[in-house]
Amino acid sequence: MKSVRIAFVASLLLLAACVTINIYFPAAEAREAAEKIVDDILGDEAKQAEPGSQDQSMDFKPASQGYALNLLNLLIPPAEAAVPNFDADTPAVRKLQAAMKQRHAQLKGFYRLGAIGFTQDALVGVRKLSAVPLKQRGQLKNLLSAENSDRNQLYKEIARANGHPEWEKDVRATFSKTWISNAAKGWWYQNSQGGWIQK
Amino acid sequence: MLFSRYQRFRLTAIGLAGISLLLLFRLAAAIDQLNLNIGTLSSSAWRIEQLHFTLDWDSPTDTGYRLEIGRLELSALNQSFDNVVVDCRRGELGQRFISCEEGEIQLPHPLLDRSAMALSFKMDRDSGVLTGKLRRIATADGLVNMSFTFNAGDWHLRIHGQALQLETLLAQWPQGRQVLADWHPAARINLDARLSGREDRLLQVNWSGELAGLSFGDDLGVYAGEGLAARQTGRLSGSVKNWQIDTELTLTHGELLTPVFYLDVAAHPVELGGKLFLDSQFKTLALQDVHLQQQELLDLQLQGDLRFASDRPLENLKLQLQPFPVGDVYREMLxxxxxxxxxxxxxMAGEIELSLHLSGETMKLDLGLIDFSLDDTQIDGSTRRMGLYDVNGELKWNRGGEVQPSRLTWQSGHMLEHIDIGPGRIDFQAADNTFRLIRQTRVPVLDGFMVVDRLVLEALGEPSQKLQFDGFLEPISMDALSRALGWVPLSGKLSGMIPGLTYENGLFTVDGILLVRIFDGDILIKNLQxxxxxxxxxxxxADIELHKLDLDSLTSTFSFGKITGRLDGYVRDLSLEAWQPVTFDARFYTPENDDSRRRISQKAVDNISNLGGAGLSGSLARSFMGFFETFRYKRIGIGCRLQRGVCEMVGAGEAQQGYYLVEGSGIPRIDIIGYNKTADWPRLVEQLKQITTSDGPVIE
Incomplete structure (x- = not known):
């Protein structure tokens, strides 16, 4: 009788679980994706990526491994295993990433000067324009405008690629933390009050 | 606009001083004759309240007197002053002259840093001539001296200002404060101005001024100036109908940034001058003989008519730019x-001369190119895109007028770093926002030609801009092309019809088929975008098709290991991003009914085995198969369907547990069987690279 009751409660719980479906922003996966992109863009001056990450490349495997793989397939249905939790690798993202990486080579000097820094909304802002010679201010303006446009597009595209345009805010927040944590020593960033802090 | 504000300010200052002196004179005369009492005096232009006059009369030629005014209102100037004191320590109140040789006036006013200033004047009562000086006027953190003469309605005024601070001057009135807030200007001004007029009309102004340490900048950093120094002389003369301004401006130091250009003034001082005619209603401005010379860079002449508050302010304009060193101008200014x-x-290098003529709705631009060269520089490892050298000719563009032919010739050039372009010429028309080729052109590309039958660019500079191109390639040797692209040297020819190439919204679409005759076969490239x-x-x-390539020449080119026979194949839905494959569906296989001699070498066997995993027969055979140099085969084949970095592999046909990469025939028979259904694409590419660049393992 007791076991019947437990089964009943369990069924109710299951039913309840079926009715309320919340899709939460996959923060950890997003962080990992942001880390990868930011690392690539900032290059050597960024925080070194964790070494020894798993080699994702597929190998030519001997036929005998097939059984083991099939067994694994039973445990993990192929469709679920194939779909990543967080997709930040679309053509549009790769394009933006390549453009930002190339631009970073020109922005780097301005970060070092303290003229610009990472803002709270995951963009690049002017901190001290007077640190830049007049002759270079046009270049800085053009670079910032292009960079911020690309960054805005990047956050939007990542949210879109994951089927949740409303995640843009979360994606931006994730990137904001990642830019700041990967900034080189001496660069500037904005704290939550909008004040500039040197790393 | 700035000029008129400046002028208005000066008129205000001059008027203030002049009218107060005039009052003083009339007042003094009145007291002498009218027995003036303390009370109120007024006219349509002024009003005086609480007037006290004290007289120390020692002798007619040495008199001390003092005039105190509780409130002075000048309605014409919309100004009022409280507690004005004119204190003359040594003067004359005589029958003929009223004068003050040594005096002081106190005029409290926000424009003045100190209310006291030195005063001297002399009035001839017979002739009515009044002359005088106001000295040590402390304003805008500097000093101003003024002298004046009034003679029967004619007046002359000289103002000499020293070390006036622009920002202090601007802070005196609301528009100035707005300029301060928007532009943050700062400068030191020295000024010498002579004004003359009749009654209430200004007739002529001559001025010379120096501006030092001028800096300004808007909050967005779009416009900025730093450390600018300028000298200006000018003459303004007026008639009933208009004002004429002759002016010369020299910029000698500092830097200037605008959205259009940057100027290092110290390196290239600027001289700007000309005649301006402004109608008395301030509706039109005519520019005449305006010239701008920038040392070693630009020499420009300009004339035209501007209509303020009109839908088309620029009514008529002629601009002539003498041949200028385009490389220096680009590098230094743009x-x-x-x-x-x-x-x-x-x-860039060479010279360009330019003339622009605008008249009503029509505009005409003539550009002359003299040994002009253009090349994009290498930045951060990105490849150069194009270059064109020793370009000469004329580009005639117009809007709304008669279309004229243009012509450009060049001596050499390049595309994508090393694809050389030979000497050529294009004849075209440029009108409105359309560019159109008017004669077929043959452009030497490497050892072949690109023949252009049609080239039209439409809606230039607009979001809907579009390029249309028809032409064909006269064969370019693959040897030259492969070397230019840094590939393994290839033999064969590249040719193709390009009946329709369009460029729209950043997308190039080729309607035709590019044909590459290579390895004794054909490669067709279709649907290229x-x-x-x-x-x-x-x-x-793109979609690519391969027809009957000769494997012998193909494998020997890529040191893959010799294979003879023919190869068909396709690469469908090829998609490259940053020149890296992202998706494709590719298959390469022995053609049906192939009657060629089909042999595969040991090295090739081994390389294919490495690629796809050696089959049982291959590995077992190695020990004694080593005695044979080549093996016969029935068919070979390999295919990859790439998605998300993973290749779905297929071969020439299905085999037990796998697929044939090579299906042998005859004796000794060798089969290479692939077992892996999927392969990691980057790794596969790496392996291919290793195979084609090394001699590979040897079967023993």
Whole structure:
């Protein structure tokens, strides 16, 4: 009788679980994706990526491994295993990433000067324009405008690629933390009050 | 606009001083004759309240007197002053002269840093001539001296200002404060101005001024100046109908940044001058003989008519730019503004002369190119896109007028770093926002030609801009092309009809078929589309077909290990991003009914085995198969369907547990069987690279 009751409660719980479906922003996966992109863009001056990450490349495997793989397939249905939790690798993202990486080579000097820094909304802002010679201010303006446009597009595209345009805010927040944590020593960033802090 | 504000301010200051002196004179005369009492005096232009006059009369030629005014209102100037004191320590109140040789006036006013200033004047009562001086007027953190003469309605005024601070001057009135807030200007001004007029009309102004340490900048950093120094002389003369201004401005030091250009004034001082005619209603401005010379860079002449408050303010304009060193102008003036955009990465040389004529609705631009060269520079490892050298000719563009032919010739050039372009010429028309080729042109490309039958660019500079191109390639040797692209030297020819190439919204679409005659067979490239071909992230889509390539020459070119026979194949839905394959469906296989001699060498066997995993027969055979140099085969084949970095592999046909990469025939028979259904694409490419660049393992 007791076991019947437990089964009943369990069924109710299951039913309840079926009715309320919340899709939460996959923060950890997003962080990992942001880390990868930011690392690539900032290059050597960024925080070194964790070494020894798993080699994702597929190998030519001997036929005998097939059984083991099939067994694994039973445990993990192929469709679920194939779909990543967080997709930040679309053509549009790769394009933006390549453009930002190339631009970073020109922005780097301005970060070092303290003229610009990472803002709270995951963009690049002017901190001290007077640190830049007049002759270079046009270049800085053009670079910032292009960079911020690309960054805005990047956050939007990542949210879109994951089927949740409303995640843009979360994606931006994730990137904001990642830019700041990967900034080189001496660069500037904005704290939550909008004040500039040197790393 | 700035000029008129400046002028208004000066008129105010002059008027104030002049009218107060005039009052003083009339008042003094009145007291002498009218027995003036303390009370109120007024006219339509002024009003005086609480007047006290004290007289110390020692002798007619040495009199001390003091005039105190509780409130002075000058309605014409919309100004009022409280507690004005004129204190003359030594003067004369005589029958003929009223004068003050040594006096002081106190005029409290926000414009003045100190209310006291030195005063002297002399009035001839017979002739009515009044002359005088106001000295040590402390204003705008500097000093101003003024002298004046009034003679029967004619007046002359000289103002000499020293070390006046622009920001203090601007802070005196609301518009000035707005300028301060928007532009943060600062400068030191020295000024010498002579004004003359009749009654209430200003007739002539001559001035010379120096501006030192001028800096300004808007909050967005779009406009900025630092450390600018300027000298200006000018003459303004007026008639009933208009004002004429002759002016010369010299900029000698500092830097200037605008959205259009940057100027290092110290390196290239600027001289700007000309005649301006402004109608008395301030509705039109005519520019005459305006010239701008920038040392070693630009020499420009300009004339035209401007209509203020009109839908088309520029009524008529002629601009002539003498041949200028385009490389220096680009590098010094334009590149700093364009850096960080695709327009900011060129190298230029040669000269350009330019003339622009605008008249009503029509506009005509003539550009003359003299040994002009253009090349994009290498920035951060990105490849150069194009270059064109020793360009000469004329570009005639117009809007709304008669279309004229243009012509350009060049001696050499390049595309994508090493694809050389030979001497050529284009004849075209440029009108409105359309560019159109008017004669077929043959452009030497490597050892062949690109023949252009049609080239039309429409809606230039608009979002809907479009390029249409028809032409064909006269064969270019693959040897030259492969070397230019840094590939393994290839033999064969590249040719093709390009009946329709369009460029719209960043997308190049080729309607025709590019034919590559190579390895004794054909490669056809169809449905070619590229996006951002010269951008940071080029993308390309195409379908490719291979017909009867000779494997012997193919394998020997890539040191893959000799295979003889023929090869068909296709690469469908090829998609490249940044020149890296993202997706494709490719298969390469022995053609049906192939009657060629089909042999495969040991080295090739081994390389294929490494690629696809050696089959049982292959590995077992090695020990004694080593005695044979080549093996016969029935068919070979390999295919890959690439998605998400993973290849779905297929072979020439199904085999037990796998697929044939090589299906042998005869004795000794060798089969290579692939077992892996999927392969990691980057790794596969790496293996292919290793195979084609090394001699590979040897079967023993």
């Amino acid at each position: 590149q700093p503004v364009w850096a960080g955009t695709p327009w900011g990465r060129f190298e 590229t996006r951002e071909l010269f951008g940071v992230y080029p993308q390309l889509q």
